[in-house]
Amino acid sequence: MDFSLSLEQSMLCDSLNAWLADSYDMASWRKLTASWPPEPSDTWQGLADLGVTGLIIPDSYGGIGMGAMDLHLVAEALGRHLVIDPFLSTAVLGAELIIRLGDEAQKQAMLPAIAEGRLRLAVAHAEKTARFDPFRSTTVATATDDGLRLRGEKMVVMDAPLADRFLVVAQEQGAPVVAIVNRDAPGLTLNTYRLVDDRAGADMIFDDVPAERLGAATADARKAIDAAFDLAAVFVCAEAVGAMRAALRLTIEHVKSRRQFGTEIGNFQALRHRIAEMQSELSAAEAMSLGAAAGLSEGKQDRMRAVSAAKVQCIQSSRYVGRNAVQLHGGMGVSQEVAVGQYFKRLIACEPMFGDIGHHQARFASLSGRAA
Amino acid sequence: MDFSLSLEQSMLCDSLNAWLADSYDMASWRKLTASWPPEPSDTWQGLADLGVTGLIIPDSYGGIGMGAMDLHLVAEALGRHLVIDPFLSTAVLGAELIIRLGDEAQKQAMLPAIAEGRLRLAVAHAEKTARFDPFRSTTVATATDDGLRLRGEKMVVMDAPLADRFLVVAQEQGAPVVAIVNRDAPGLTLNTYRLVDDRAGADMIFDDVPAERLGAATADARKAIDAAFDLAAVFVCAEAVGAMRAALRLTIEHVKSRRQFGTEIGNFQALRHRIAEMQSELSAAEAMSLGAAAGLSEGKQDRMRAVSAAKVQCIQSSRYVGRNAVQLHGGMGVSQEVAVGQYFKRLIACEPMFGDIGHHQARFASLSGRAA
Amino acid sequence: MDLKLTADHQRFRMEVRAFLQEHLPEDLRQAARRQFHIAPEMMRRWQRILNAKGWAAPGWPVEAGGTGWSAIQRYIYDEEYCLADGPLPLQMGHGVQIIGPVLYTYGTAEQKARYLPRILRGEDFWAQGFSEPGAGSDLASLRTRAVRDGDDWVITGHKIWTSLAHHANMLFLLARTDPDVKPQKGISFFVFPIDTPGVIVRPIISIDRGHSLNETFFDEVRVPADSLIGEEGQGWSYAKFLLGHERFNIAEIARTKRRLQRLWQIAGDMPCGEGTLAQDQSFCDKITALEIELASLEQLGLRVAWEMDEGISNMQSASILKLRGTRLIQSVTELSVEAMGYAGLAFHPAQDGSQLSPPAPESAQGKMEEMLFLRAATIYGGSSETQLNILANLIYAEV
């Protein structure tokens, strides 16, 4: 057991943090989120140049082959800076699905491209008729001579407006399948919109869209999707931890600078205690999130239990930290002009991703041994 | 709509409060609760002399025929002083069951005796196998030529060690029945113990115990029991409101008198806010409890909804007020020597009575119209 | 003690319900359901309909042109109004609820005649200027000043949170007219047209991407002597006069009752497992807990309404209502967002128009924006922390 950073991890964090401080300060963030529809920015190439888009991609496919703990560090840093690049969609969920499910040709075609920053993906999994269960998909894939055909609808596909290709979770004769769809595929319609945290999303309609199956027809797509979603959920937890840390820091700076009734408002004991409780929530979320990252390499039962506990804890902590960060900023907390509100919205956006508090509490309960 | 006290109510409150201040101060309370097994004290006669044991009993049976709102005032006062007399068992639940269900002879025999302080009752309704539903009774009543015979067990019969007679909720061929049992009935065993709040209770075993049916065999015992239990639940809410009020008052006095770090601890903002939140909880509980008392005369649906909302709100408020009252007293809060712990325990004792928070939340939900 | 509504009250409720059923336009109901910020033109139309009925100002006395209703009648009216999806009255500016009462209580006959009828008819749209940057709850520290110059006052300063100032044609504000007395004294109350030279309104976009808030700058704004309301130096006490009633309104009990109905609707529209979220026990438990909190708040609200009618001033209850009411608003709006799942992430204020068919069901439209904007509910009108401070003072003074 070792909680300290390895040399490799320290170097990764240092270079990433330096780049973020430079390229992703609040002013840059505001510029990046100002225009609509969103345009690909050179921040993506910046992340690729740092190696992080290939973080979990094996060396043999041009990545650096690091693990979940390393990804946790990266996610925290990205969350601290409210990064809006399609990192989760491409370098985490997309890459993991390809690694777990793709055939050799697909890996060769896509993984190095992700590592080098040449490929952006979006993963279409949510549907109006299924709450958080990707296997309740009503999007149907039909096998034809030259691949698959897709019919159905997906909603809130994060990063879709920026994606070069899509990975679509569908069902083929009742079994889950992941289909690769090109952006310019005939029959594909995108309705794009901002997400609440100023990332980009879209609803997608598939009207007999040609697609390619990810991996062999015999592969266990269910298992791969389950594992990839758990990795993605931990990424979201870590991102929330980063966002909480930044929101708390902004709040402390605010209460220490703002004066009322002749003193810094940070001196009022009720606010001091609130700050302390926020730190306590952040610590609990961070500890559990790291624990879940470690748990990803355990057996399925332990993995799912740790991930669900982390998601619930992180949502609860996010709510406490986010709400109080806004509250302690006073009126300016609800203004777009002040950064804290953006962190609040990122934390809100993290809630439903890969299962909300109700979903994961129920999953945790179903996995718990009720020992005597 | 009128929240003010009538002249009659003011007089009742004044005389009751004066008597309580005199006969039921903390020193007297400690004396009353010191001995075990409990002995009937003259406080019961004191309450009868004030007229309150006959509060809900009609004039025609020697009572003063007042209503639920008046009872609420009395319950609050009794809660403020942690009264341990069998008031709820006798003058509320017992009297109400007799009023609703009893035949003329039974009313004549028991109601004036209650009003005059000559009769103490205990109502046996809880069983190990049924959580809060008196109609899941496994205590069986069998009709014989000269009344009923009872077989079964009851637990936690409040005030049983002090009771002259028992009203026992049982079932007779699947239908609920209330049976009157004399203290000295053959086949009856009592295992007595203190309750957590220093009232007296007992488990009861009925081994072919002779009993008398309360009311006619054709009477609707279910309806009467339901209504009487709702009245009792509101009484418990009001008692909790009184106990909360006293606990809050003690706590304010404590924080205003205790000094630390060179100032009254009550000046610390975190404690000031806690006190304010306690008052807010108390106000919400009081408002809802009074609303439920008013709701007792509405139709069954509205009555049950108001009572359940009140019980849930009062338990929640009790928890907040009780826990913080102890906490703000510091170490002395967990000592028997200091009054606040006794209030805490009374509030704990109020929780399960006539349905706990889970029971009433579920009941409320089942009654709620989910309007579109 | 008799806590039931009378038969007269029930008849009144039926009258209100019938009127709203017939006269509240469907487009306004829909707008009120879907979005937090409503176009001023729609609000003016509605105000004219209310005025034709004589209900333009539910809180005013008859002689000022109001309904003369008791507080309990207003409580009933508000409940029916909210359940019918009536738009938030403040979307019509601060004329009816804030400046009206100040004018008919402290204004001259001439001021009343000039302003009150225009408010009733929806002709004037009023913005308020109380808060200042950096002052927060410390209202007495305000720095905007008004200096007497001949027959005029010259106002210079900076206000913040001037709601809807960009729609308003009239403005009222507090300014310091005497810097030499203690802070609460020496503050006066002014009203004037917002297009008076020297007034600059700058929008503040809130985190819901909506525009209802503004900063307002006053650069030597010259207004005539009769812009002063009441006595010079008494502005602070007039403002305080408003606060108790405002806290009652901010608690939004009836509106939250409607929000809870909407929440059931959303839950019923969201698939979950084999059924809907409204069939998910764990989620239902969360709604039920909020319904019970609402039930006790309704009881508290009725008591406060009765006290208002009896002339009993209960400062504790006003703070408790504000405190609990705004927390409940936030809990209900947060749970509404939770109900939406992924669909809540799609962010599309009406003015954005960036998509065709929203992923969230009709019942949930506007709920994310509402939740975001209402983070401010525990901040404006005296923050929760301020209410706790006030409460503690009142409680300690009693014991």
Place this chain on the structure above:
Amino acid sequence: MDLKLTADHQRFRMEVRAFLQEHLPEDLRQAARRQFHIAPEMMRRWQRILNAKGWAAPGWPVEAGGTGWSAIQRYIYDEEYCLADGPLPLQMGHGVQIIGPVLYTYGTAEQKARYLPRILRGEDFWAQGFSEPGAGSDLASLRTRAVRDGDDWVITGHKIWTSLAHHANMLFLLARTDPDVKPQKGISFFVFPIDTPGVIVRPIISIDRGHSLNETFFDEVRVPADSLIGEEGQGWSYAKFLLGHERFNIAEIARTKRRLQRLWQIAGDMPCGEGTLAQDQSFCDKITALEIELASLEQLGLRVAWEMDEGISNMQSASILKLRGTRLIQSVTELSVEAMGYAGLAFHPAQDGSQLSPPAPESAQGKMEEMLFLRAATIYGGSSETQLNILANLIYAEV
């Protein structure tokens, strides 16, 4: 970073589990399950068993007679110990956990030789005298004084919350030896037999009707010079040295894990509707929420254990563990009482004997008493409010 326990750790866990399975007496397990206060005779017997195994002092270094275990090993040991229903070590007094570390760190060779073996063998039962009436968390304001008189010290004063002093034969306390320096200085650390003339122990019965707390009075208690531990005037810093580790223990993570298992058991034993409370979705949700809180606390605890082994002092984490751990203790014990329904009301401490067959199931025995006593968990060892004060100071100092 590698957050997994090693294979060595797993082997250690198995060794502990096997030992406890074989050697922890069933009557002690039962006592630990059923009641909060355990007879000293039982504890002494257990201490002798542990000592025979060499595990009498898990936290001590080998040279002092301890196990020399790392903090992570101690964490694992504690978990196995609690899951096996081992009795709370503090029921054996404050020898192993509190005075031992002070003695082996600051005591003279002679003091170590005299006291440590007797602690290990369970021969001495130690009580602590830190708190004073009216001082609360303000430890530095203590007023008990020790005055040098020839070769002796003469101690006069009044201590409160001297846990288990009525079972103890030895006592340690803090007393002021120099009234003229600033409050934190001038405090010294003393140990002496509790039967020294002038010591009077008065019981404090707690709201669970149990007796573990006392007030202790010192009326010119004369103790020899070597009763002083370490340097004169350094007592405050020795006491502070203990606090971090104590906070870790007070969080009772492993014991609460066991409490949650027990809670499932109680729920399974309580009928509810057609089934049991363990089948009631709403109740299960409440347990699950606490299990998740425990899971994150376990992660936090492991990190703190690792930091201890690395020699990293993290004062924030210690306070956070105390804060969250004691809240969780209270939530779990409260929910255990809630689970009992009516049966919880029957109050029967072991010494009462007023009834034959308790209405609550075996799994729930002692739960009401435990809940009541543990209201103190957020008060002792630095109240929650104190932890928040400490935390805020540490956080502000960082930014």
